[in-house]
Amino acid sequence: MEALTRNVWQGLSEQDKQEWMRRIEPQLPEGMKYEGLQTFERYGQRTQTGVFMHDEERFVFVPGxxxxxxxxxxxxxxxxxxxxxxxxxxxxxxxxxxxxxxxxxxxxxxxxxxGPMLVECKTIPLGWIEVTEEEAFAQEHEDFPKALAEFKESGLNEYELHLQFKLIQDRGEVRILWFNEGxxxxxxxxxxxxxxxxxxxxxxxxxxxxxxxxxxxxxxxxxxxxxxxxxxxxxxxxxxxxxxxxxxxxxxxxxxxxxxxxxxxxxxxxxxxxxxxxxxxxxxxxxxxxxxxxxxxxxxxxxxxxxxxxxxxxxxxxxxxxxxxxxxxxxxxxxxxxxxxxxxxxxxx
Structure with a gap:
């Protein structure tokens, strides 16, 4: 897969890059879809690369x-x-x-x-699991109802009760993370x-x-x-x-x-x-x-x-x-x- 090494990849045409990303897609985990090419530039380095989605999480192609x-x-x-x-x-x-x-x-x-790879753009917390509001209330945590109500009115981006639960503002919605100590x-x-x-x-x-x-x-x-x-x-x-x-x-x-x-x-x-x-x-x-x-x-x-x-x-x-x-x-x-x-x-x- 020489085309997927960085020196060769950078010299490929946009059409060739698209073809390689579509060639990869059928062999990926179920539900992962190719979204298209995007260019990222920072620290004096620049990469045009493929973007993939899996369960609303973003992955990018990183050449070897x-x-x-x-x-x-x-x-x-x-x-x-x-x-x-x-x-x-x-x-x-x-x-x-x-x-x-x-x-x-x-x-x-x-x-x-x-080697070439697809890399998840954001990290996943190991000790936290995302739950719905209904699932959170089912935990019957005495501090949660008040904390959630106050957070929705606060304008804060994030609130955490140490090793209990975490509230995050995300595009107008509140994400709820519950600590999973086990x-x-x-x-x-x-x-x-x-x-x-x-x-x-x-x-x-x-x-x-x-x-x-x-x-x-x-x-x-x-x-x-x-x-x-x-x-x-x-x-x-x-x-x-x-x-x-x-x-x-x-x-x-x-x-x-x-x-x-x-x-x-x-x-x-x-x-x-x-x-x-x-x-x-x-x-x-x-x-x-x-x-x-x-x-x-x-x-x-x-x-x-x-x-x-x-x-x-x-x-x-x-x-x-x-x-x-x-x-x-x-x-x-x-x-x-x-x-x-x-x-x-x-x-x-």
Whole structure:
């Protein structure tokens, strides 16, 4: 499937891309439909790609590539503002060698082959399940009726009663998520595989987030201090930072998205929240959380650079992963479905 590798794919005509997406469609899980081509551009990268829908959830085609992942040294180097904040902040922790400190927080440098795949645009909460209003009332939670009524009149985008229920405004409707403390990741993986889906590996996650970039962040080695960041200020649209220079397609929800949450050059959205983990799964079943550190750095009073290093850096690894208690973190865990097209038999005629 050479046509589905990035170098070849980028050079195909729109008609050829359409034909490849339609060729893929019949081999996908039941109910998945091809919607058409769409172009995404961000961080200096641009991709025209296929968009698919499955049970109202969006997937995009991500072409394969051979890339170098991991981080051990600067590619271009920091600007003065980034360097000053980084050295000042890490010195408070007794760090003498900044580069060694950063390298210790990142995945190792390695060459990998990434196969073509369909990737879910948004993540799925592991510890939360969506329920109807009727199902929620059936739980007979004493705080729910009042909370729902007040939320509908509040104008808030989101409300959560810790480890109980969550209310979200979505295009004029209220979505209700109920905490499911009894769920196990192994059960999720087994159910998704039965439906034709897998979870991303760490290699795939770093590729989808950074596109094979060799810089610390997908946009470069320097932090962008113009970004609106969750927990550090409420975004006011339509003002956007330089890193969000292209207006995303309106989905009815992006009025409250922060810069790190906007679709990237593949059309994939990330949490952009250091309190949240996106789970990736190795071939041996080993779990590697990405995109967060449970809020350890931001709770420690670090500046925006270190606070959001876990979410903004392509290659960050939580050094405390072996000490994490997954049961206690269940409300912060998310995952993303993927279909690897190398496993799909395509009609080549």
């Amino acid at each position: 590539d051979q890339v170098t992942l991991g981080w051990e040294k600067w590619h271009n180097g920091m600007d003065e503002e980034t360097s000053e904040e980084l050295h000042e902040t890490v010195s408070e922790y007794g760090v003498q060698n900044v580069d060694s400190f950063l390298a210790s927080q990142m995945s190792p440098v390695r060459e990998v082959n990434i 769920i196990e990741l192994e059960d999720i993986v087994r159910e998704e595989r039965a439906d034709g889906f897998s979870l991303l590996t760490e290699d795939e996650w770093e590729y989808v987030y950074g596109g094979g970039c060799r810089t610390l962040f997908p946009w470069g080695d320097s932090f962008d201090y113009t970004m609106r960041l969750r927990h550090l200020g409420k975004p006011e649209r339509p003002v956007q930072s330089e890193q969000a220079s292209v207006e995303p397609e309106t989905d009815g929800e992006d009025h409250h998205l922060y810069d790190l949450e906007l679709p990237n050059f593949f059309g994939v959205q990330f949490a952009g929240d250091p309190y949240k983990y996106e789970l990736t799964l190795g071939t041996d079943g080993e779990v590697m959380p990405k995109g967060g550190d449970g809020g350890a750095l931001i709770c420690g009073g670090a500046g925006p650079l270190l606070s959001f290093l876990p979410s903004a850096s392509v290659f960050f690894r939580d050094a405390c992963v072996d000490e994490l208690d997954w049961e206690e973190l269940m409300d912060t865990l998310y995952y993303r479905r993927v279909i690897r097209l190398a496993d799909v038999e395509l009609d080549r005629e």
